[in-house]
Amino acid sequence: MAMIYPQTRGHTSSPHTSPLVITCTGANWHEIVLARPDQAATLQCVHAEVRAGVNINWTVKTLDANDWKLALSASERDEFSGVAFQPSMRMADPDFRRTGDFSLHLQPAKQDAGFYMCLIEQRGKTIKEKIILLAITTVTSTPASPIPRKSTLRLYAKVTPKLACDRVSWQSPGGAPLKTVLKPIAGFVTKLPQVTSDDAGSYECTVHTPGSENRTVFTFGVNITVDAASVASFTRVPHGPLIFTATQARTSFPLTCPGVQGDGVFLYWQGPKSNKSKLVYRHDRWRGSTWPGAENQKLQLAGSPYNADAGSFSFVRTPGLKDGGLYVCDVLLNDHVFSQRTLLSVLEVMSRRLRSKLLLECLFSGVSQVQEARWEYENKSRRLAVTRDEPGSVATALPLPVTSDTAGNYTCTLRLKNGQTISATHTVQHQESAVAPSLHSSFLHLLLTLLLLVPLVAATVVVLLWRQKRISSRGIEQSLSVHSGETENIYENPEDVRQAVPQGSVYMVSYCATHSHGENAFCV
Numbered sequence: 001m002a003m004i005y006p007q008t009r010g011h012t013s014s015p016h017t018s019p020l021v022i023t024c025t026g027a028n029w030h031e032i033v034l035a036r037p038d039q040a041a042t043l044q045c046v047h048a049e050v051r052a053g054v055n056i057n058w059t060v061k062t063l064d065a066n067d068w069k070l071a072l073s074a075s076e077r078d079e080f081s082g083v084a085f086q087p088s089m090r091m092a093d094p095d096f097r098r099t100g101d102f103s104l105h106l107q108p109a110k111q112d113a114g115f116y117m118c119l120i121e122q123r124g125k126t127i128k129e130k131i132i133l134l135a136i137t138t139v140t141s142t143p144a145s146p147i148p149r150k151s152t153l154r155l156y157a158k159v160t161p162k163l164a165c166d167r168v169s170w171q172s173p174g175g176a177p178l179k180t181v182l183k184p185i186a187g188f189v190t191k192l193p194q195v196t197s198d199d200a201g202s203y204e205c206t207v208h209t210p211g212s213e214n215r216t217v218f219t220f221g222v223n224i225t226v227d228a229a230s231v232a233s234f235t236r237v238p239h240g241p242l243i244f245t246a247t248q249a250r251t252s253f254p255l256t257c258p259g260v261q262g263d264g265v266f267l268y269w270q271g272p273k274s275n276k277s278k279l280v281y282r283h284d285r286w287r288g289s290t291w292p293g294a295e296n297q298k299l300q301l302a303g304s305p306y307n308a309d310a311g312s313f314s315f316v317r318t319p320g321l322k323d324g325g326l327y328v329c330d331v332l333l334n335d336h337v338f339s340q341r342t343l344l345s346v347l348e349v350m351s352r353r354l355r356s357k358l359l360l361e362c363l364f365s366g367v368s369q370v371q372e373a374r375w376e377y378e379n380k381s382r383r384l385a386v387t388r389d390e391p392g393s394v395a396t397a398l399p400l401p402v403t404s405d406t407a408g409n410y411t412c413t414l415r416l417k418n419g420q421t422i423s424a425t426h427t428v429q430h431q432e433s434a435v436a437p438s439l440h441s442s443f444l445h446l447l448l449t450l451l452l453l454v455p456l457v458a459a460t461v462v463v464l465l466w467r468q469k470r471i472s473s474r475g476i477e478q479s480l481s482v483h484s485g486e487t488e489n490i491y492e493n494p495e496d497v498r499q500a501v502p503q504g505s506v507y508m509v510s511y512c513a514t515h516s517h518g519e520n521a522f523c524v
Contacts, residue, residue: 029133032209034218043104043132045118050100055121062114110136113160135164139220146225151232157205158187166210173201179286191286193263200226239338246345246422258338261311262331270326272365321348324365349424362394362412371417378409
């Protein structure tokens with residue numbers, strides 16, 4: 001059993017979690033006292049100005065009663081119990097006649113919760129009246145400590161009556177606030193799924209009483225130890241039959257989880273070519289932790305109408321072709337696991353341009369659940385020839401260039417064994433066959449031009465070198481043209497070139513670069 005110890009602090013405490021408020025209007029008490037069942041409690045009632053002839057009456061009205069009953073009465077002469085007598089009920093201070101401390105001491109059971117009134121009279125006149133609301137607080141933990149690893153620790157705090165409690169907050173042994181919710185029957189609950197040895201320690205429960213003035217908090221501690229040698233076993237409850245379904249690649253798709261409000265969710269995935277499942281997502285609603293983080297855009301927890309913070313889970317998957325396969329969603333609730341399996345096929349269509357044809361490919365995963373895969377043209381009268389080179393692939397080819405008879409919408413349709421169908425369409429346009437050949441032709445023209453320029457530049461260099469050598473041997477005067485009788489020119493006359501005898505053999509070649517239209521661009 002967990003060891004529970006109470007403490008009381010008479011000061012205002014700042015909230016650790018979002019308040020769970022129980023409103024109470026028209027409160028007719030002066031003070032609230034919280035006590036644990038069968039543990040000692042004291043109801044304070046003090047009147048410092050003690051005079052002779054003082055009588056004290058403690059009366060009680062329990063939650064199920066309509067009338068006040070005498071619980072204990074005392075005077076200067078004697079002390080006696082009334083009809084609501086409890087064996088543990090007595091005056092807290094034996095010397096109350098001298099000190100004026102008329103507080104009541106008792107060990108209440110759960111059924112003793114209710115209103116207690118301290119009435120002090122002197123010579124038949126009431127000199128003090130105080131009403132105290134006694135609330136019984138039960139703090140428990142499950143399973144009993146030491147708890148096995150991987151089990152779900154549940155901490156409960158229940159206050160009777162409910163109007164004595166404004167809210168309850170729980171803290172971890174390290175002082176971190178824990179998520180706390182109010183259940184109709186169990187009271188205020190916090191949980192820690194999948195506990196480890198690091199979760200051992202003292203957990204603190206703080207009960208906040210209502211009222212804006214003189215607010216009092218009461219704290220109760222629960223010591224938790226973890227049995228590192230044992231591991232919890234869970235009862236797996238399959239939820240519904242295996243779901244067979246399909247979707248297009250890169251399209252948002254819902255992955256269903258069991259319809260139970262749980263403590264956490266785990267999503268496992270087994271690829272089409274794998275025999276082992278791996279964990280791809282987990283969420284702990286009590287710790288508020290998620291793995292992987294929110295930056296994962298391909299897989300996320302679903303929003304409305306689902307609410308992960310309240311334990312209602314579903315996923316949104318945006319799969320690629322390789323993300324098909326078996327998905328298992330496990331929802332953890334205390335010591336039970338509810339499971340839902342989904343076999344997902346992913347469909348994707350694409351095109352590849354070959355030398356003389358356009359290849360349309362229909363690729364899909366989850367081959368085992370596919371009954372049929374086929375290509376269809378928008379003109380239903382035209383039948384397409386298809387090839388199936390490997391499982392998960394269906395292709396059809398179109399001759400190039402694309403014509404008005406072959407352009408249009410081509411649709412690949414999968415029909416699953418359960419009768420469900422899914423389709424993806426690829427649109428073939430005329431440009432698909434024109435762009436690549438045009439680029440190819442331009443590239444060839446450019447390459448041919450570069451190949452022609454290389455020997456042209458080389459020949460020009462040879463001629464210049466040869467003329468430089470000839471000029472050096474004959475002198476500037478011999479190189480001037482006098483044959484025509486015109487003004488002398490430093491450029492070579494073609495006739496002089498033909499008559500000159502060069503040293504060695506030099507050949508001059510004429511090169512022409514050609515445009516793509518067949519016209520000469522330039523010649524040398």
